[in-house]
Amino acid sequence: MANIKVQNKISKEELSELCLVQHKSMREIAKMFDCNHTTIGDLLKRYGIPSRPPGGARKAQIVQIEHDGQMVEAKRCTVCNEVKPLEDFNVGRKSSGGRQPKCKECRKRHYEDNRTHINNKSMTNYYKNHEENKLKRRLYYSKHKIQLRKQQKEYYLLNHEKNLLANRHYYHTNKDTILQKERLKRMENIEYYREQDRKRYVRRKEQRSIYHQKYYEMNKATIKLNSKKRKTSLKSLPFTLTEQQWDQIQSDFNYGCALSKHHSNLNMEHFIPVSWGHGGTYVGNVYPVHWKINHSKSDTNPFVWIERKDVKELVDMDKWHRLISYLAEHNHLSVDKFRDFVTWCEKTREQ
Ligand SMILES: [Zn+2]
Structure with missing residues (x-):
């Protein structure tokens, strides 16, 4: 019905004038007569007027302008109507100059103004024919x-x-944002990620054991020597800790990790590493920590280790200061003296 109405309104001469002389698009003509652009398309066909290719008649002219002291190619943006260098347009092979008709700024503004609409549309389109x-x-x-x-x-x-x-x-330039985003994503879908971790752990079990075997075979001598060294050092170092004392220490830290909020997978950690040939297993040198922290510290100087960036993410700094005071007190030293003592131990360590 609409077609007949519009056909009565627009004559062939009028339409060919609009289309061929004024180079109006089908949409623009449709707007003038308050109808759908497909109706105009049908009408063009019926009248036998050749329709122009999309965007064909209005391809922007490429001009030369001065930009930053250089002559560059430029064209007019169809939205803001400003003449801008081609660099300010995104690549679009079909349009003039091999660039899109809208400038980057206008595209961005359009996206920001219609963000939800565009996203919803592309989402629904994506899932419609997924x-x-x-x-x-x-x-x-x-x-x-x-x-x-x-x-x-x-x-x-x-x-x-x-x-x-x-x-x-x-x-490297966006490290903080990326890490923050990843952490947030993980927090939001914690159950999903945990499930994935579990699956990966099971899936790679065999691969991991092969890798460990290989590593062991390659470094057999070093590993054996290290374990021997550790055992002999432990033997020659003082070992006065009783079961009751260890229980007391654990209760002093609320039966959790002394440096983080973990309450499981705890190891007994020697503050002065056993491999240095100093310290020992006594009250004032041992405390419970999560295995990851124990693993990370290894035999480095704790006061040097704590300054590392990756460690600061693992360790609660308040708990660290509390631990230092705790250990210093049990060694009957001030915090500064205790630090000096640990540094001396490292200087005179066994090689
Ligand atoms: Zn523009």
């Missing part, structure tokens, strides 16, 4: 497999170095 598209992609891939793989490989080799550098640079 299965079908997946199948199509898969078919296409299997059909052109050899060629596609070759292309991928070539592209990869050609841009590998460049991409690696760019990725690394991006990571």
